[in-house]
Amino acid sequence: MMTHLWTRHSKRLITLLAAIALMGMSACGDDADKNTDENNDADKCADVTCAQPEATCDGNTAVTYTDVGICNDEDGTCDYSAVEERTNCEDSAQECRDGACVSVTDVCENIACEAPADSCEGNTAITYTGAGTCDPIDQSCDFTGVKVVTNCEDSGQECQQGACVSVEPPESCDDVTCAPPEDTCDGNTVVSYSGDGVCDDSDFTCDYSGVETRTDCEAGEICDAGACVAESGDHSVNAGDLLITEFLADPTAVDDDFGEYFEVYNTTNRTLHLNGLTIADNDGDAFVVSHPDGDPIAVAPQSYFVFGASADTALNGGIAVDYAFVQGTDMTLANSGDEIVIFRDKDSADEVEIARVEYGSGTDFPSKSAGVSSQLGSEHGFDAIDNNDGSLWCHSREKISATNDDLGSPGAANGECAIPTATVTIQDLQDDSSTDHPAPGTPVRVENATITFVSANDAWAQDPAGGQYSGVYLKVSGVDVSGVSVGDVVNIEGTYTETYGVTTIDNPTITVNSSGAALSPxxxxxxxxxxxxxxxxxxxxxxxxxxxxxxxxxxxxxxxxxxxxxxxxxxxxxxxxxxxxxxxxxxxxxxxxxxxxxxxxxxxxxxxxxPRDAADFPAPGALDLSTDNAVEVSAVGISPAAICVSTGSAVTWTVSSGGAIELTEVDPSSGAKLTSPGFSGIAGSFGGFRYTFNDAGITHYMGETGTGSSIGQGRVIVAEP
Missing domain, CATH: 2.40.50 (OB fold (Dihydrolipoamide Acetyltransferase, E2P))
Incomplete structure (x- = not known):
């Protein structure tokens, strides 16, 4: 297939034109004096549905709606004033994103957004001046402000490993390899090469004239990707001719700026020309498919075509992208939910919607899982189906490639969604080194697990044997769990996902086998x-x-x-x-x-x-920061048994009576001495013992007399700065 990297339309320009058009409609189309008597007598609300709008942001104010609106009988418009709620996010020191007040600090404090490695896109060097910025909505990293693009040709250099370097010319033909180039198109002519070229001793360049063959495509054919292919007389794209068959909104192998993609499929027996189609969402993102020379951007019959944020395989995770859009300018595939809509003749009287996909919360599409694409199951066939029926979709389960661990099949046939349910243990789900560890998106069954917590939104289950990898989160929002209680022994069936780093069984069906078997922590x-x-x-x-x-x-x-x-x-x-x-x-x-x-x-x-309840969270004991950082020890005990100091403080243990006391770090639950204690010392009868705690944390220790008798345990709490 051909790779198309050409002109894009600015989202800002489209938005401005749309705004101007809207102003014109408002000025010219709302003339109440032109209403006819027939229109005045009609029930203007008869065909009006005032659906509940999605939450939005008005500046830094979150605007939400608690219910559907009310239709105005006079003009058929919808009134939402009674159900609109407005929350000023500044009151809670937060920011409004996607209609919700969110904290930038909390969700991003441990996300470094380290700059990607310097790289080359063709002969253009891509470098970064520093770290990126974390997006609090989906914890993705934005490198727009630190990304530097340098065309190495401007300085007569070549891009190598992300840097423009001067390349020394070869000194002889012994340093030159003249492998044949790939077949290409020159207009409607195929340019192919039958073998290696010949090195020219005068300038050490490769001459391919002796092995080059130029073949004009015959009538009814077009040159595409170095080959003549049949051209039907009709290349138009009509509703249903293209299906959106796969998308990856949240890549993890590479940054979103380069790794986002979506795939379409030509369902017809004709070669389709995509020129002039508009790809858009519902919120203003849009670009028009175009070629700078007007050449056809073709997708062969019953073939796939990949749109991606970058066509550079060094940046996008090795994905063969057929047409590159500008992520963040032309289009962004939002992690939380978005739309991909293909139009012909958009915003005209002849507008035709070719295909549409709307994913995210409130849809039937599989919940977003980082690094996992969503795919239209191949078992459904691609004829006369509802592209936007999320129940026909599932998570991809195969790696994109040996060098890209994200899951998907861009440019290739999808797998089936309807796969057998795998019976696994919780350990199999949590431990990815298990031989029975399933791929994300796999339907799974876990038997005889014990519920450790359950509410309307969240639940956890655990293998009663306990130990590492024995617990799992159940996403039960929207699931009836009224008959499930803590201590129930259950069978669980659902879809295994990794959601924001949490091993999850999504949308589970929970069957109670027995009750009253609550586990101890x-x-x-x-x-x-x-x-x-x-x-x-x-x-x-x-x-x-x-x-x-x-x-x-x-x-x-x-x-x-x-x-x-x-x-x-x-x-x-x-x-x-x-x-x-x-x-x-x-x-x-x-x-x-x-x-x-x-x-x-x-x-x-x-x-x-x-903590689940008051039993998990007993009342704390009050303790103040020590004023003297002093502890007394003797054969009868430690006083105070707990002391709290600031980071960098020195604590002194003195013997109040009797002989020397040995102090050794212990395990707080068992009281056993640690094999390799980080803290130990002897408080002598005359000199005492002094120790400086430079790091925040806690140290549990015990005291022993010279005869080995324990005098009790103590702890030192070192407060964080």
């Missing part, structure tokens, strides 16, 4: 949450942390407060499932707990403990 050291590699195996598992201390009262502050605090400087505790500020109390820095329990979840770049 797994005891886990808070230190495992300092590293994502050791935290990830506990995602979705009901866990318990022994003797934690509060090191930060509001990690999203000071401007934002999302009901979270951090313990032991490693793990956030979130009020998503239980409002502990109302039900118990909101902790402050230095407060201590005997234990904390809950489901471990991952969201907005952080692992979080979600």
């Amino acid at each position: 797994e005891v886990v050291s808070s230190s495992v949450f300092a590293d994502s590699a050791t935290a990830e195996p506990w995602e979705g598992v009901l866990v318990k942390i022994a003797k934690p201390g509060v090191t930060h009262a509001n990690p999203d502050g000071p401007d934002n407060d999302y009901g979270e605090f951090r313990v032991d400087a490693t793990l956030r505790v979130d009020d998503q499932l239980f409002d502990y500020a109302t039900g118990v109390s909101k902790p402050t820095v230095c407060d201590t707990f005997g234990e904390l329990a809950g489901v471990l979840h991952f969201s907005h770049g952080n692992y979080k403990l979600l």
Whole structure:
């Protein structure tokens, strides 16, 4: 197929023209004096449906609607004033995005947006001056402001690995390889090469004149991708001639700026010319398919054609793109939901809608999964089907290529959506090294799992054997779970997805086998949450942390407060499932707990403990920042048993009576000494022991006399700066 990279239409220009046209219609078409008596007597609301609008932004004000509107009998217009709600996002120090107030700080604080590697697009160098900007709506990275495009031809250089470099000419033909170029088109003539070229000793260039063959295409043929193909007399594109068969809105192998794509399929036996078609969404994104020389942009009969954000395979993940649009200017495939609509003669009296796909919440399309394309199942055939019927779509399950781990089949036939349900364990879902780990989008069945939490929107289930990889999140929004309770042993059937980094069973059917088997939390050291590699195996598992201390009262502050605090400087505790500020109390820095329990979840770049109720969240013990950083030890105990200090503080242990006391770091739940303690020392009868805590966190220790008798345990909480 040919690769087309040519003219685009600016979204701003289209928007301006549309606005001018709208002004003209308003000025010229709303003349009430021209209404006839017949129109005045008619029921103007008879054919009017005042559907509930989608949420939008008016500046930094979120505008939402609680219900459908009311039709005005006088003119047939819709009035939404009674159901419109307006929320000023500035009141909560947030920004309005897609009709919702969102926090830029919270969702993006752990997303680095490191610049992609420098690269070449043809002979153009693509470099970046710094990190990109995180989008709080979908946590994608925008590099528009730091992207630098340099045409190396302007300096007589060549682009190599993202840099314009001066290339030394070869010194002899021994340094030159004259492999035959690929067949190409010169107008309607095929240019092909029968073998290698010959190196010219005078300038060390390749001469292909001896092996070049030029073949004019015959009448009724056109040259396409270096070959003459049959040309029917009718190349027009009509409704149903093209189907949208696949799209990837959120690539992970490469940046969205280069990796977004959508695929269309020619359902006819004719060669279709796409020139002049408009690709648009419902919100102003649009571009017109065009060629700078007016040459036909053709898609062969019963063949695929790929539109993508970049045609450079070095940037787009190795995808063969047939026509490149400018992501963010021509069109953006929004992660949360969007439309892809193909028009002929758009905005004219002869406008024809060729194909339409609308995906996102509130549709039947599969929920968005990062790095996974959505595909129209091949088993449905491509004749006389509703392209916008989301029930015919599913997640792709095959890798794009050996070098691109995103899932999809751009330019090739899709797989079937209706595949057998795989019976797996929760461990198979969570551990991608399992031999039975399914591809995202696979229908799965999990048997005899135990429900650890359930509400109208969220649920978790766990293998009763426990341990790492034993818990999983169930997306039950819209599912009737009224008959499901904590402790139920269930079978679960749904679709396995990875949604924002969370292993999920989507839209599950839950069958209760038995009840009353509530699980006890797994005891886990808070230190495992300092590293994502050791935290990830506990995602979705009901866990318990022994003797934690509060090191930060509001990690999203000071401007934002999302009901979270951090313990032991490693793990956030979130009020998503239980409002502990109302039900118990909101902790402050230095407060201590005997234990904390809950489901471990991952969201907005952080692992979080979600207590389910007051049993998971006992009242904290109040503790203030120490004023003297001093602890007394003796054969009868440690006083105070818990002390809270600032980062960088030195704590002194002195013996109040008796002989020396040995201090050693221990596991807080078992009390056993650590094999490789980070903290230890001896408080002598005369000199005491002094230790500086440079890092925020918590240290649990025990004291022993010289005879090995334990005097008890203590802990040092080091508050975060």
